[in-house]
Amino acid sequence: xxxxxxxxxxxxxxxxxxxxxxxxxxEERVIEARPALGFVHRGLERLVESRDIAQMVxxxxxxxxxxxxxxxHCFCMGVEALLxxxxxxxxxxxxxxxxxxHRVQSHLLWLGLFADCLGFESLFMQFWRIRERILDLSxxxxxxRVIVSVNVIGGVRRDPDDAQLAWMSAEIDRIEEDxxxxxxxxxxxPTVRRRTVGKGVLSRAQAWELGAVGPTARAxxxxxxxxxxxxxxxxxxxxxxxxxxxxxxxxxxxxxFREALASLDLVRRAIRLLPAGEVRLKLKEPPAPHGExxxxxxxxxxxxxxxxxxxxxxxxxxxxxxxxxxxxLPALLVMLPGVxxxxxxxxxxxxxxxxSCTER
Amino acid sequence: xxxxxxxxxxxLLRGPATRRYPLVTREPFPRAxxxxxxxxxxxxxxxxxxxxxPARCLEVEPQSGRWRWDPFVCVYCGVCVxxxxxxxxxxxxxxxxxxxxRETVLLQxxxxxxxxxxxxAPPPDAPARERP
Numbered sequence: 001x002x003x004x005x006x007x008x009x010x011x012x013x014x015x016x017x018x019x020x021x022x023x024x025x026x027e028e029r030v031i032e033a034r035p036a037l038g039f040v041h042r043g044l045e046r047l048v049e050s051r052d053i054a055q056m057v058x059x060x061x062x063x064x065x066x067x068x069x070x071x072x073h074c075f076c077m078g079v080e081a082l083l084x085x086x087x088x089x090x091x092x093x094x095x096x097x098x099x100x101x102h103r104v105q106s107h108l109l110w111l112g113l114f115a116d117c118l119g120f121e122s123l124f125m126q127f128w129r130i131r132e133r134i135l136d137l138s139x140x141x142x143x144x145r146v147i148v149s150v151n152v153i154g155g156v157r158r159d160p161d162d163a164q165l166a167w168m169s170a171e172i173d174r175i176e177e178d179x180x181x182x183x184x185x186x187x188x189x190p191t192v193r194r195r196t197v198g199k200g201v202l203s204r205a206q207a208w209e210l211g212a213v214g215p216t217a218r219a220x221x222x223x224x225x226x227x228x229x230x231x232x233x234x235x236x237x238x239x240x241x242x243x244x245x246x247x248x249x250x251x252x253x254x255x256x257f258r259e260a261l262a263s264l265d266l267v268r269r270a271i272r273l274l275p276a277g278e279v280r281l282k283l284k285e286p287p288a289p290h291g292e293x294x295x296x297x298x299x300x301x302x303x304x305x306x307x308x309x310x311x312x313x314x315x316x317x318x319x320x321x322x323x324x325x326x327x328x329l330p331a332l333l334v335m336l337p338g339v340x341x342x343x344x345x346x347x348x349x350x351x352x353x354x355x356s357c358t359e360r
Numbered sequence: 361x362x363x364x365x366x367x368x369x370x371x372l373l374r375g376p377a378t379r380r381y382p383l384v385t386r387e388p389f390p391r392a393x394x395x396x397x398x399x400x401x402x403x404x405x406x407x408x409x410x411x412x413x414p415a416r417c418l419e420v421e422p423q424s425g426r427w428r429w430d431p432f433v434c435v436y437c438g439v440c441v442x443x444x445x446x447x448x449x450x451x452x453x454x455x456x457x458x459x460x461x462r463e464t465v466l467l468q469x470x471x472x473x474x475x476x477x478x479x480x481a482p483p484p485d486a487p488a489r490e491r492p
Contacts, residue, residue: 058439122364126364139392140390144436
């Protein structure tokens, strides 16, 4: 039997970002997938040589447009650990609030793209319509829609007032109501089920062995979530990871949908928990940390790791970023063999690949 | 099969979710981060904004008195406004308009004398700064 090699990407209608997969096909079934990366490398880690620590906050935000807040949150936590300081309690809760808003908008973006990839255009528009309201919340409270730029070493730069928080809380309720209305169409629709159930199965053992992270691992039954380590204010918010056991594309869809709802709830509880007080420490400028540290946070796609090394200068010696898509790519290569060629876009998108993050 | 039908019916009654931009625009949120403005008569040309800018979109020449801002390089983070000791910088709530050509904003201030002078005290009507 002859094999055919088919290139998938780097430009493909379902791919929001460029990744190339070389697919070896036999009778319309994938038998091997080999990835090629490097289309959007920007050398952001190297900018640490020319930007001081405060400026690096804005640089790391641009590693990923969709979860910029969480990158900056992780970086600031790392620098604060090196300096031996801690952001004030109100700032910690505000960081969680904006991080969870980012998770919701990231998941809504993905849910829309996934619906679009299945050809379900009207559902795609519904998700993106809701996402727009989350971006409005970001703009009203943080100043910017997507790259919110609120983090700073030692706290946050914005402090929403009570009226804004009350409006935000009410808006979150309305958004949740609208999102719940889309649940039957997203999870129970027969065409969605036919395209996703049993497609791209990743068993629990495979997910564990390959080091899958985030919703990809949680859809295979691994209850792993860095928020369980109780960083920032997560220790004070009751939090339970969303776990499914089927390991297929539909399980990953269910995890992300339920996580979006759980994050809305976390935002609401963060607003209720918000203590009074300062949001920013006054620092002796510029910060010049000494030593090295590793920080982990939970991004919408999974575990994000930052390694920071400083030698008492105003610029860090090294910043190393390990993003969740990098950890999930080996899992994708295991999911693809056996999948029909027409299902490759669905399975590829089901890990929510963020290539800009991966290549930095 | 008809899971989305109630949502579609609601949408028929609600009207479109999009705006007829640019004919219809939304009011910006208070304190949204938009264009940078410099009241050059207040500016001391100290250059702190240019040194702090993560995007390097600002250039300050104290000798010639020039202050230059590139709105197409700016990332609209507001760090310059936050650090301006003379309170001459402020950030508008509306963003940069789309343009067909790339132009920088060049302002001419009073050239700084050698040795400089004492830093002026912030005026009583100092514009709102990025401060929580």
